[in-house]
Amino acid sequence: MMKTTTAILAAWGALSGAAMAQDVTLSIESWRTDDLALWQDTLIPAFEAANPGIKVQFVPSAPPEYNSVLNSKLEAGSAGDLITCRPFDASLALFDGGKLADLTDLEAMANFSDVAKSAWQTDDGAATFCVPMASVIHGFIYNKAAFDELGLEPPATEEQFFAVLDAIKEDGTYIPMAMGTTDQWEAATMGYQNIGPTYWKGEEGRLALIDGSQKLTDPQWVEPYATLAKWAPYLGDGYEAQTYADSQNLFTLGRAAIYPAGSWEISIFNEQADFEMGAFPPPVRAEGDTCYISDHTDIALGLNAASPNADAARTFLNWVGSEEFAGTYANALPGFFSLSNFDVEMEDPLAQEFVSWRGDCEPSIRSTYQILSRGTPNLENDTWGASVAAIKGSETPEEIGQRLQDGLASWYEPQQQ
């Protein structure tokens, strides 16, 4: 009798254990509120069908608050199992603080190149703590109808670029280029970081700045500001008080002909614009120069070190690093390009255009994101104001270079010699 009871109890225990294992629910922290439908309708069902026993919830918070919300949740121990990672220092600080688990030995990591992983590694590259999901590419989107109407070709060199702008301005039907300076980041991200890599030769200049062999007062870092200053007359009346949303609307309503873009605009523009759009990469300085693009590692997924469901979470992360995920994600969100080594077929023509530049141009990431924005003053935030000042002409490019250099050198040792 006693034996049977024990046996029953043991069996019940084993069963309930199995039942418990089947009840694992993972939750994902993210700032991409826009992607809620994508996760719930496409990604999560696909994963759950292949992995019975693991349920997944996507619980995003508003983008501007994400960093502070996430930090306080992690401190309080109430954060989700999976953490969407910002590139570079914000995530590195979490890893150093023991909040993110080391994922170096995750099988799916083999599917990513070193460059793809660089945004979520320790400085020496020894440990990787997030699975790369996507990057965004900078360039210019243009209104094909407007270009056809005025008989214009997408420009390849800087000279052609300004000739095109002049022609549009001359005609007067369209605002030549839609960009404002109110939000500041727009001028820095879509302006300076868009055209800049051509001047500082992408990775070559970026790494030289980090090791201290180039300075922000060098011509390759100052000249993009001089070029930005030449944009002002083409930006339309009152660009000083034009917001990012204003710029998007001006372009999609067909009032502006060219839009300095990040590829994440593609899905929004596809919905809103009723004319055909094309894209061209940042123009080179002289015919035949190598072109450089900003192909910025933007989003990844990591594991909360305190998660009680680490095994299930690793299964999920392996799936995020898989070919299936890469294809689904890149097609559902055209403009967020997969960082994996798989050949991802994309259906959206504009997205194909953007990603095709990877073949012809040298990719680089935004110059201010790795290491150089670790101190105060913060080079990325400083670059915002600097780009605006350049466009408005309230500071000369040389003054801007000097100011940024002084700020960086005040806390960054390699720049102090």
Add this chain to the structure above:
Amino acid sequence: MDNPPDSTAQHKPRIRWHIVLFLAPAVLIYTAVMIYPLFNTLRLALYDQVDQQRVFVGLQNFRELFGDPLWSDQFWNALGNNFWFFAIHMLIQNPLGIALAALLSHPRLRFAALYRSAIFLPTILSFVIVGFAWKLILSPIWGIAPGMLEAVGLKWLYQPWLGKEEYALSALSLISVWQWVGIPMMLIYAALLSIPDEVIEAGEIDGVTGMAAFWKIKLPLIMPSIGIISILTFVANFNAFDLIYAAQGALAGPDFSTDILGTFLYRTFFGFQLQLGDPHMGAAVASAMFAIILIGVCLYLFGIQRRIRRYQL
């Protein structure tokens, strides 16, 4: 020596527990959410984070805040902007509020209740709505400001005000004045209504009427209210943050021309974009703000409040 028995002397003075009981909830809540955080902030300002460790550094954070050009430039810029923000409120909002109240209290004004409500209405709106609405009104692309100026032939006056360094702060201050002018108006209006008719009539008998009656009789009588309004304006302006944040973001563009202590504190404490938050430096900024407001209020209490004559009517 037959003094009547003193009733109080026979009882021991009782502790009146009901007072303690009724005050307790307020005192406890106030201590928990105001007094404790205040002292904790002051304490936090004396520490710094070195290699994930909290280290006591004394006044080092304040030395950096006031002495290191990287910090002090921003601090003085924000403080200067704050004074300009305050000056516009004192020079425009409060006189305007008094004038509106004087007009409203005029016995022969028709539709006074309507005007009163219309002018007071913006004070109940959220900062986010006010900031967004005015951004839209003044927008060079979609706003109605350029069109309205054009309609009266003044298009040349139009500027993208919120986007120009030289105008942005003044424009935002005026928006804030528009939002808050109802408060001084109502307070002064109430003060004006409480002046007894006998005083005004006595003045009339002595030949003081019209504007002279306002300047010589009513204004001195509402001085204490004006004093209170001034100090309320001071405290509110030096604590301001929301409107600037809603309209110009945490970087208080263009080029920090609208940066006030509130936005500076926000950026320092919570961080912004790639800038990681620094709670210790942030606490130092908060302590400086607290000191500035404390000094201002003390100057008012001891320098001005005690000299205002009060009239017992």
